[in-house]
Amino acid sequence: MxxxxxxxxxxxxxxxxxxxxxxxxxxxxxxxxxxxxxxxxxxxxxxxxxxxxxxxxxxxxxxxxxxxxxxxxxxxxxxxxxxxxxxxxxxxxxxxxxxxxxxxxxxxxxxxxxxxxxxxxxxxxxxxxxxxxxxxxxxxxxxxxxLMYPLESRLASYIISIGNSNSKVIRFDETLTIISELLGTSYRHLLRTLNNLCDKNILMKENDCYTILDYEKLEALAADIYK
Known part of the structure; x- marks a missing residue:
C-alpha cells in the first residue's frame, strides 16, 4: 500500500x-x-x-x-x-x-x-x-x-465480474486450483467447464489466457452476476 x-x-x-x-x-x-x-x-x-x-x-x-x-x-x-x-x-x-x-x-x-x-x-x-x-x-x-447455480453459470459470472469492460481477453492471475476453491468445485471440473465453453465457441484459449468470443452468450449463461 x-x-x-x-x-x-x-x-x-x-x-x-x-x-x-x-x-x-x-x-x-x-x-x-x-x-x-x-x-x-x-x-x-x-x-x-x-x-x-x-x-x-x-x-x-x-x-x-x-x-x-x-x-x-x-x-x-x-x-x-x-x-x-x-x-x-x-x-x-x-x-x-x-x-x-x-x-x-x-x-x-x-x-x-x-x-x-x-x-x-x-x-x-x-x-x-x-x-x-x-x-x-x-x-x-x-x-x-x-448454492443454486451449476458451475458453468458460476464460472461465466466470475469471468464477467473480474473482466475489464475495455478488453475481451481474460487472464486469470490466480491458478485454476485457487479459482476452483473460490467457486466451490474441483480443479478437474473447472478445467472441463472451461474446455466446454471453448467447445461452444464462447471462449478461446490462447497460451496463458482466454479470449471471450461471444460475450452475449457468456452473459446469458451467467444469468445472475456476482456483484
Missing part, C-alpha cells in the same frame, strides 16, 4: 463521486489517498484494520479463508463501496480477505480518528448504514448463486 495526503487529488475524487457533503471539516482534514497494486491484499483475514476506506477507483474481490484451508468467494467491491465499516462499529479484526483485481485507489480515514466521533456525524453514519445494507444484500445474492 502506498499512502499520500494530496488535498488537490483528494478533492478531485470527492467531486468525481459527488460526496462533497459526506465529510465534515474534521474528517476531511484527516483524509488520505491509499493506492493498492493489482493482486495486493487490501485486507487480510484476521488482520488489524487501520482505515475506513471508500473505493474511488478500481475493483477488488472478497473471499473468506475456511478452517479446512479452502477459500470461498463472497463479493466484489468497486467504486464507492466501503471497507472497514463493520470493523469500525464492532472493533473486530478483518473477517475476510479483500484482494485488488486491478490497481485500486481508496479514500482512507484512520479508524483512530473516527472511533469517538463517527456516531455523532449523521451523514457519515447514514452512509455507512446504507453501505452495510447493500453489502449484506449482495452477499446474500452471491451466496444464492454459489
Amino acid at each position: 502506498r499512502r499520500i495526503k494530496d488535498k488537490e487529488l483528494i478533492n478531485k475524487y470527492i467531486k468525481l463521486h459527488n460526496i462533497e457533503d459526506l465529510f465534515n471539516d474534521n474528517i476531511r482534514s484527516n483524509l488520505e489517498l491509499l493506492f493498492f497494486s493489482k493482486r495486493e491484499l487490501i485486507f487480510r483475514d484476521g488482520g488489524q484494520v487501520e482505515y475506513l476506506m471508500f473505493f474511488v477507483e478500481g475493483k477488488a474481490k472478497v473471499y473468506s479463508s475456511l478452517k479446512n484451508g479452502k477459500l470461498l468467494l463472497l463479493d466484489f467491491y468497486k467504486e464507492l463501496d466501503t471497507l472497514g465499516d463493520l470493523e469500525l462499529i464492532t472493533n473486530d479484526l478483518a473477517s475476510c480477505n479483500v484482494e485488488a483485481i486491478e490497481p485500486c485507489v481508496c479514500l482512507g480515514i484512520p479508524l483512530k480518528t473516527l472511533k469517538n466521533i463517527y456516531h455523532e456525524d449523521t451523514k457519515l453514519l447514514n452512509f455507512l448504514c446504507s453501505s452495510l445494507g447493500k453489502k449484506l444484500k449482495r452477499s446474500s445474492r452471491n451466496s444464492a448463486i454459489n
Whole structure:
C-alpha cells in the first residue's frame, strides 16, 4: 500500500463521486489517498484494520479463508463501496480477505480518528448504514448463486465480474486450483467447464489466457452476476 495526503487529488475524487457533503471539516482534514497494486491484499483475514476506506477507483474481490484451508468467494467491491465499516462499529479484526483485481485507489480515514466521533456525524453514519445494507444484500445474492447455480453459470459470472469492460481477453492471475476453491468445485471440473465453453465457441484459449468470443452468450449463461 502506498499512502499520500494530496488535498488537490483528494478533492478531485470527492467531486468525481459527488460526496462533497459526506465529510465534515474534521474528517476531511484527516483524509488520505491509499493506492493498492493489482493482486495486493487490501485486507487480510484476521488482520488489524487501520482505515475506513471508500473505493474511488478500481475493483477488488472478497473471499473468506475456511478452517479446512479452502477459500470461498463472497463479493466484489468497486467504486464507492466501503471497507472497514463493520470493523469500525464492532472493533473486530478483518473477517475476510479483500484482494485488488486491478490497481485500486481508496479514500482512507484512520479508524483512530473516527472511533469517538463517527456516531455523532449523521451523514457519515447514514452512509455507512446504507453501505452495510447493500453489502449484506449482495452477499446474500452471491451466496444464492454459489448454492443454486451449476458451475458453468458460476464460472461465466466470475469471468464477467473480474473482466475489464475495455478488453475481451481474460487472464486469470490466480491458478485454476485457487479459482476452483473460490467457486466451490474441483480443479478437474473447472478445467472441463472451461474446455466446454471453448467447445461452444464462447471462449478461446490462447497460451496463458482466454479470449471471450461471444460475450452475449457468456452473459446469458451467467444469468445472475456476482456483484
